[in-house]
Amino acid sequence: MNETDVRETVVRPFLESLGYQHGTQAAIRSEVPLRYDKAFLGRKKPAKDPALGKADYVCEAVGYGRWVVEVKSPSREIGREDVEQAHTYAAHPEIAALYFLVTNGREFNLYMTSRLKAPLLSWAYEEIEDLRSQICGVLEFEAIKKYASRVTPDVGRPLAKGLPSKLEIRGGEVIYGPHESDHPLLQNDVLNDSVAPITEGWVARQEDGRIQAKLRVITATGLARKLNERLGLDRFEFIANAQELSQNHELPTIFKNIQIGEIQEGEIIGVPQTGEIPMPFRISFEVFSEAFGFLEDGVFKGMISFDYNFEFHSPSSNPNPKIAMLVSSVPRTGKLTGSGEFSIRFADS
Secondary structure: OOHHHHHHHHHHHHHHHOOOOOOOOEEEEEEEEOOOOOOOOOOOOHHHOOOOOEEEEEEEEOOOEEEEEEEOOOOOOOOHHHHHHHHHHHOOOOOOOOEEEEEOOOEEEEEEOOEOOOOOEEEEHHHOOOOHHHHHHHHOHHHHHHHHHHHOOOOOOOOOOOOOOEEEEEEEEEEEEEEEEOOHHHOOOOOOOOEEEEEEEEEEEOOOOOEEEEEEEOOOOHHHHHHHHHHOOOEEEEEEOOOOOOOOOOOOEEEEEEEEEEEOOOOEEEEOOOEEEEOOOOEEEEEEEEEEEEEEOOEEEEEEEEEEEEEEOOOOOOOOHHHHHHHHHOOOEEEEEEEEEEEEEEOOO
C-alpha cells in the first residue's frame, strides 16, 4: 500500500464516517493548494517566503472552521518533520485550521494548530471504532460548530474598530486573474483579466456572532450574464468565523461560500458564442469560493479564489448521434479553478 492507497482506502472513508462529503456544509476538499503561498496580501516582495505546498485534505465546517489532514506512506514512521510540515500549512493565514491530523494509515496523530508540544489525540487504525466518540467529539461538523460558538463575539459587536455591526456595500469590483480547467467543455477564457462590478450588498454581524456578507457581482454581459443569473452565480453569501474584520494584510479575515446547482436536461440555456439551445444532458455543479481580505482606508480588499466542480450526466432519452458522440467523448467530471483580487467600498466609510 502506498500513500495514494492510504488516502483513498483509509483516510477518505474515515472522513466520510465523520459526516464530511463533497458539496455540503461539512465539505471535503482534496489537495487544496495555497494560492498565496509566499508572502500574504499586500506584500510587495514575496520572493523571500517559501512555497508551502498543499495538504491532502481540508475538512470544512463551512463558516465555522476547518481542519487539515496530511497523509504519509504507511512505510514511513511519523516524525517531527512531518508534524512541523503539516503545522506550517495549517497555520497559514489562508487556511487558519483549528486542528491538523498526520497519518500514515497505521497511526493517527491529531494536533491543535495552536499547541505543538504533544498530540491532542493519538490512535492506531484498529482503535478508530473504540475511540470514535472522542474523535467525533473533536472533529465532526457539530463539534467544530460548537467550538466556534465558544470563540465568536457577542451579537452587536462592531465589525471593526470604529465601525457599526452592519455596513451597506456601496460598490466595488472583482478583477479576475487566469482561470484553468481540465475539461474540454470548460475551456473558456471570458473571465481572464476581466473586471466585474460589485453592485450591492451588506456585511453584518449575525446572531451567532459570525460575520456574514451578501453581495451581487455582475460577472458578464448578454447571454453570459443571463446564464450566471440562472445559476445563481451573480449573488454570493459568505460567512466568516471572525472576531472582526482584519486590518492586518498578513492575518486576513477569511470568508467562505459553497453553492450548488444544476441545469436540467432539455432546459433552454443561453450559451455565449452559441445562442439559446436546449441542454442535451443534465449538468450539476458545486462552487467553493474563498475571500481573504483586510480593511485599509475604509476599503475591504484582498484576494478571492474559486473552485468549480462539474458533473455531466448521461442523457435520460436517446440523443441524436452528434449529442451521443459528444457525451461519450468527454469526461463525466471537470474542474475549473481561478482567482483574482477584490475591493469593496462601504456606504458609511
